[in-house]
Amino acid sequence: MKSLSVVATVIAAVLAFSVIPSAFANDMNAIIVPQTDKGELHYIGVKNITLRYEAGSAAANAFGDEETRVTHTIRGNVTSEDSGVISAITAFNRALLDKGSPAQVTELRLIYTAAIKPSETSTLISYKIEVIPTMAKFVLGTGSNEAGASQLIDLEWRGILVNEPIMVDVPSYGEMDINRPMGLMQAVYPEAASQIESSQAAEIFDEPILDFRKFDQKMDTWHFLFDPSGSLVETSAFFREESGAKVTSIYSLGESSFREGTFEAEEKDAAATIDGSNVAVHSQVPAPSGQIQVAGFSNLDVSQADAEIASVSPEAPEGFTTATGGFPIQVLLILGGMMGAIAVFILWKARK
Numbered sequence: 001m002k003s004l005s006v007v008a009t010v011i012a013a014v015l016a017f018s019v020i021p022s023a024f025a026n027d028m029n030a031i032i033v034p035q036t037d038k039g040e041l042h043y044i045g046v047k048n049i050t051l052r053y054e055a056g057s058a059a060a061n062a063f064g065d066e067e068t069r070v071t072h073t074i075r076g077n078v079t080s081e082d083s084g085v086i087s088a089i090t091a092f093n094r095a096l097l098d099k100g101s102p103a104q105v106t107e108l109r110l111i112y113t114a115a116i117k118p119s120e121t122s123t124l125i126s127y128k129i130e131v132i133p134t135m136a137k138f139v140l141g142t143g144s145n146e147a148g149a150s151q152l153i154d155l156e157w158r159g160i161l162v163n164e165p166i167m168v169d170v171p172s173y174g175e176m177d178i179n180r181p182m183g184l185m186q187a188v189y190p191e192a193a194s195q196i197e198s199s200q201a202a203e204i205f206d207e208p209i210l211d212f213r214k215f216d217q218k219m220d221t222w223h224f225l226f227d228p229s230g231s232l233v234e235t236s237a238f239f240r241e242e243s244g245a246k247v248t249s250i251y252s253l254g255e256s257s258f259r260e261g262t263f264e265a266e267e268k269d270a271a272a273t274i275d276g277s278n279v280a281v282h283s284q285v286p287a288p289s290g291q292i293q294v295a296g297f298s299n300l301d302v303s304q305a306d307a308e309i310a311s312v313s314p315e316a317p318e319g320f321t322t323a324t325g326g327f328p329i330q331v332l333l334i335l336g337g338m339m340g341a342i343a344v345f346i347l348w349k350a351r352k
Helices: 002-015 058-061 085-099 181-188 190-197 201-205 231-235 329-349
Strands: 028-033 038-052 068-075 102-116 122-136 139-145 148-154 168-171 174-177 223-227 249-255 268-275 277-285 290-296 297-301 310-312
Touching: 058 190, 058 268, 058 277, 068 085, 068 168, 085 102, 085 122, 085 168, 102 168, 102 181, 122 181, 148 297, 174 181, 181 190, 181 201, 190 201, 190 268, 201 268, 223 297, 249 297, 290 310
Parallel strands: 028 290
Antiparallel strands: 028 038, 038 122, 038 277, 068 102, 102 122, 139 148, 148 310, 168 174, 223 249, 249 290, 268 277, 297 310
């Protein structure tokens, strides 16, 4: 009896993990509850910059050999007294407005992490910004679909570009724009930063890290799946609220297919001169991968060509297929691998 309980637990874990995106690959993960007009987003902006130079050069001396790691977290809402929080919320809401989305960020948590690793011939600078905003006002109104009464929701928020500076007071480094690579450079290597600003490489260091325009791809190219059991409604903190939804819809992007196209890392190269030494600058932004979970059955509204809208109802229409567009092979591989592990576990238990 005990072994059957263990097996049941493992199977439940398979079902749960098969729809959870990889924490290391995701650039955007959203949980949306239309019934309460509330959602939680998880944006991850990553950028890696490598500067290469000759050993013993003036540029090598400018960067030295001391590694630097910066980690700082801010959190709060629109009434926060932390200027960094207000700067971040303002920047996100401006991005939403520029995108034509009615959605607004009401509070957020932001984790900024950066690492500088110099060596004799190169310096690697890695940036990662995780932003977890709470979003509201994305519900546009009510409507109807095959499943009955529904709510219309805006989906334009997924592909925003946070272009405004996010000025944060980082301990030991002072106030800096964490949304641009140049912010950290100016705080750690002010002289080198001023020379890069007047070079071809300035564009790489001035581009916003929080750029999610890759997710602006048409929603009908995203993979779609819905959970008819509503199990995700019970496990999510947001879904535990009284939503009335009996199913969960999931949109996924980033697996690369004929339907959605091929995604590759974005790479750029430029040149700079630091203290008379030539420096080759290379930047890399990982390929996108994201997921949107919606409480209820979501059906894309294609009636408006210039806007991405979905109609969400508590239940799916009778006889609707659980997946379209060839759901990500990653999910199938994880599911298959874990089911294989379960089979081995059962055989092992049977032989004992």
